[in-house]
Amino acid sequence: MKIQLIEAYKQPKNYSIYVVITIIILILIALCVLIPITIKNKGEIAKESQKQDENAIAMNTTNSISEQTPTEEEKNLPILTETGMQNISNIYCSEEKVAYLTFDDGPSESVTPLILDVLKNNNIKATFFVLGSRVELSPELVKRAYDEGHYIANHGYSHVYKQIYASPESILAEYTQTNDAIRVAIGEPEYQSHLLRFPGGSRGSAYEDVIQQSIELLKTNGITYLDWNALTGDSEGKKTKEAMLQRLQETVEGKNSVVILMHDASDKILTYEVLQDVINYLTEQGYRFGNMYDLIK
Ligand SMILES: [Zn+2]
Numbered sequence: 001m002k003i004q005l006i007e008a009y010k011q012p013k014n015y016s017i018y019v020v021i022t023i024i025i026l027i028l029i030a031l032c033v034l035i036p037i038t039i040k041n042k043g044e045i046a047k048e049s050q051k052q053d054e055n056a057i058a059m060n061t062t063n064s065i066s067e068q069t070p071t072e073e074e075k076n077l078p079i080l081t082e083t084g085m086q087n088i089s090n091i092y093c094s095e096e097k098v099a100y101l102t103f104d105d106g107p108s109e110s111v112t113p114l115i116l117d118v119l120k121n122n123n124i125k126a127t128f129f130v131l132g133s134r135v136e137l138s139p140e141l142v143k144r145a146y147d148e149g150h151y152i153a154n155h156g157y158s159h160v161y162k163q164i165y166a167s168p169e170s171i172l173a174e175y176t177q178t179n180d181a182i183r184v185a186i187g188e189p190e191y192q193s194h195l196l197r198f199p200g201g202s203r204g205s206a207y208e209d210v211i212q213q214s215i216e217l218l219k220t221n222g223i224t225y226l227d228w229n230a231l232t233g234d235s236e237g238k239k240t241k242e243a244m245l246q247r248l249q250e251t252v253e254g255k256n257s258v259v260i261l262m263h264d265a266s267d268k269i270l271t272y273e274v275l276q277d278v279i280n281y282l283t284e285q286g287y288r289f290g291n292m293y294d295l296i297k
Contacts, residue, residue, distance in 0.1 A: 077190060077191055078151070078191075078296045078297075079194075079296070079297060080195075080224065084296040088295055088296065089224070091226070091295065092255070096256065097257075097288065098288055099287040100257075100289075100290050100292070101119075101124065101126040101262065101279075102128075102129060102153075102228060102259060103115060103126060103128050104129045104155050104261065104262070104263050104265075105129075105131055105159065106128060106130055106131070106141070106265060107138045107142055108265050108268075109141070109266070111264045111271065112264045113141065115275060116144060118272065118279070122279050124279065125150050125291040126150050126289075126291070127150065127195075128145050128151070129153045130142060130152060131159055132156065132158075132174065133158060135181040135182055139181075139184065140185075146185075150291075151195075151296075152186065152191075153196070153226075154193050154195060155178070155196070156174040156199055157178045158174060161199065164199060165211065166210075168214035168217045171211070171217075171218070172218060175218070175221075175223060179193065192222065194222055194223055194296055195223070195225070195296065196223055196224070201227045201228070202215075229255060229259055230255065230258040231247065231261040232260070232271065234270060235268075239270075244278075248260070252282070257290075260278070
């Protein structure tokens with residue numbers, strides 16, 4: 001009886017041992033099953049991320065290859081096609097109101113950076129007809145203008161009429177000399193603006209004959225030219241902002257497409273001072289601002 005009682009007393013204790021053992025076994029089984037799964041998952045995740053890394057490296061490699069050898073279009077280098085030539089010759093035939101801001105005779109340390117600031121604040125891309133001799137003095141300003149999306153065009157090298165207009169060949173030589181200076185300044189050995197503005201304009205000067213003779217020679221070298229049909233009079237001795245705005249209004253009136261002549265030479269601080277008013281006036285008159293990149297392509 002005593003033994004039976006002891007057995008009966010021991011019985012529950014034995015059961016609890018079995019229960020504990022069973023739990024431990026289950027835990028061990030669970031661990032045996034789960035640990036490899038976890039390890040497998042980790043492996044897969046690691047493999048996955050390795051794959052992603054490889055893909056990223058592959059993409060970067062592709063990008064760096066295209067960065068090394070970008071096409072002219074990717075580099076935003078101007079390309080002058082027959083259509084581009086026609087676009088420039090038909091620039092005044094536009095049915096919509098477009099204003100092209102152009103600045104000649106720069107760059108200059110005192111005026112060009114201020115003009116670039118105003119253009120940046122208004123998100124307007126302009127065209128700079130630079131002089132080769134001044135590009136060599138301030139290449140960083142040409143680089144800045146180019147990097148900020150402005151069109152860097154050509155105004156010859158010397159701006160000395162007797163020199164540049166000695167012959168059609170000397171006009172081409174000044175264009176090339178300036179283009180070389182632009183290439184160095186912006187760090188693009190293949191840059192070619194294709195666009196010349198004759199100092200003094202193509203018409204009405206004592207050099208008109210030689211200028212007209214040079215047009216065919218320039219064309220065979222992939223170069224076209226552009227004058228203007230509106231101006232602020234900043235090179236006509238206008239002494240106040242009001243006088244400049246007046247001159248602008250007179251020359252813009254009744255025209256859809258306006259190519260506006262201004263200057264960013266060192267003595268043209270008034271051109272900078274009136275520029276915001278010029279932009280406001282043209283905006284009020286319903287003009288959008290165009291860029292040579294829209295035409296030369
Ligand atoms: Zn000029």
